Amino acid sequence: MRLRSLSALILCAALGTAEAQDRVAARSDGFVGAFGWRGSDPQLGGMSALEIGADGSSFTALSDRGGWTQGRLVRDAGGRIVRVEAAPVRLLRGKGKAPLAAGRNDSEGLAVAPDGSAYVALEGVARVLHYPRLQGPAENLPLAPAFRKMRRNASLEALAIGPDGALYTLPEGRETDRGPIPVYRYRAGQWDQPFAIPRQGAFLPVGADFGPDGKLYVLERQFAGLLGFASRVRRFTPDGAGETVLQTPLGRHDNLEGLAVWRDGPGQLRLSMIADDNFRFFLRTEIVEYRISD
Numbered sequence: 001m002r003l004r005s006l007s008a009l010i011l012c013a014a015l016g017t018a019e020a021q022d023r024v025a026a027r028s029d030g031f032v033g034a035f036g037w038r039g040s041d042p043q044l045g046g047m048s049a050l051e052i053g054a055d056g057s058s059f060t061a062l063s064d065r066g067g068w069t070q071g072r073l074v075r076d077a078g079g080r081i082v083r084v085e086a087a088p089v090r091l092l093r094g095k096g097k098a099p100l101a102a103g104r105n106d107s108e109g110l111a112v113a114p115d116g117s118a119y120v121a122l123e124g125v126a127r128v129l130h131y132p133r134l135q136g137p138a139e140n141l142p143l144a145p146a147f148r149k150m151r152r153n154a155s156l157e158a159l160a161i162g163p164d165g166a167l168y169t170l171p172e173g174r175e176t177d178r179g180p181i182p183v184y185r186y187r188a189g190q191w192d193q194p195f196a197i198p199r200q201g202a203f204l205p206v207g208a209d210f211g212p213d214g215k216l217y218v219l220e221r222q223f224a225g226l227l228g229f230a231s232r233v234r235r236f237t238p239d240g241a242g243e244t245v246l247q248t249p250l251g252r253h254d255n256l257e258g259l260a261v262w263r264d265g266p267g268q269l270r271l272s273m274i275a276d277d278n279f280r281f282f283l284r285t286e287i288v289e290y291r292i293s294d
Contacts, residue, residue, distance in 0.1 A: 030246070032270065032289040034253065035081040043067050043089035047285050049110035049159070049207065050258035050274040056265070060112055060134070061258070061274060062120065066092045066105030068134055073287070079264055081287055092120065092129075093137050100138075109159030109169060109208070110258070119159060121169050126155035128169060128186070141167075144184055144191035158208035158259075160216065168216060170197075172204050181205060183216075183240075195240035203232050211235070211261035211269060213294060217245075219259035219273060224250050231256045233271055233292075245292045246271060253288050269294060 037044075049062035052073070060070045071086030091099035092107060099105070109121030109128075118131045120138075126147040129138040147155070150171055157172035166187035173181065180196035197205075197218065207219035215235045222230040228251035236242040254275040264270045268291045277283040 030291045032078075032291055033080040034286050034288045035084070037084050037285045037287060039086070041088050043091075044069075045277050045279040045285060047274045048108045048157075048257045048276050050260045050272060050287070051110055051112045051209075052260040052262050052272050054212075054262060056262060056270070059260075060110065060118070061086070062107050062110040063089065064106055064108055064123075064257075064276060065279075066100040066107050068092060068107075068110075070134075081289070084287075090135060092131070092134070095137055095140075097137070106153075108157045108206075108257075111159045111161045111167060113161055113165075119161070119167055121156040121159040123155045123157055123172070124152055126150045126171070128156070128159065128167065141186060142189065142191065144186075146182070146184065146193075157204075157206050157257075158218065160208040160210050162210050162216070163214045168208065168210075170205050170208065170218070172206060175202055175204065194238075195236075197234070197236060197240060197242060200234075200244075203230075206257045207259035207273070209259050209261045212263045213269070214238075217259060217261045217271070219256060221256060222250070223255075227251060229253065229255050231273065233259065233273075246290055254284050254286055256288060264291070268292075 046063040046065050047061050048064040051060045057072050062068050067089040069086045069089045073081050074083040076082050094100050104125050106124035107120050108123045111119045118134050120129045128141045154174050155171050156169050159169045166185050170183050180198050182193050182196045185194050203220035203222045205218050206221045209217050217235045220232045230250045231248045233246040234242045234244050256273040257276040258274040260272040271290045273288045275286045277285045
């Protein structure tokens with residue numbers, strides 16, 4: 001999602017010193033680390049989705065301007081990221097050789113299938129694309145009727161592949177929305193809505209992944225202007241029953257939008273989240289990680 005209140009974000013940046021102190025002094029149980037990813041590539045930024053391999057090293061990241069990159073996360077003996085080695089950011093293609101057109105390239109959700117092909121959810125014009133190869137042309141999936149009614153900048157934000165091989169996606173919506181958040185599923189060439197998740201507070205969904213435990217994890221974000229961002233992760237069973245596994249206070253981290261769930265060497269579940277800097281100097285591209293219990 002491209003945040004609209006830039007003036008509030010600029011004021012929020014003025015709190016950078018106090019926020020940095022909070023990062024050091026108030027770390028929740030399970031916090032592993034936060035790595036600031038910087039580089040000279042002008043396309044590096046706006047990171048809104050993250051996929052990490054079972055090895056905890058190989059990754060694919062997606063920006064909200066139709067860009068993608070792949071690489072390796074280098075970790076120390078404690079499992080903390082110390083370096084990111086990534087290829088230059090490339091642009092997603094449409095059906096032909098040209099990149100996705102401006103206004104239709106707001107890529108927000110990413111899911112990589114076992115066969116290596118990728119699916120991308122787009123928000124500006126709500127739809128899901130299939131890429132047999134990320135560097136190749138796109139294939140359009142059929143549109144669910146509900147997608148046509150979604151508002152720009154409030155539509156498909158998260159995408160994940162379930163244990164059954166089906167695709168699951170959900171819209172971000174707006175702070176003023178009421179009622180549960182619908183979860184849409186694509187399988188056997190058809191879309192349906194198997195369940196919905198309840199709204200709780202001012203958080204909006206921005207990322208999703210299925211963990212190795214077979215549960216759907218949903219990353220949610222709250223933006224509170226001068227106070228910054230708060231993040232929450234809830235996990236859900238196939239029948240829609242859920243629980244909160246992580247919630248960070250306002251200002252702890254930046255604009256976390258992408259989520260990958262995997263099991264590390266000691267066998268613990270790990271949440272890896274990537275922050276969207278909106279291509280603004282006062283925000284950062286960072287990868288934040290927490291360990292959680294099953």
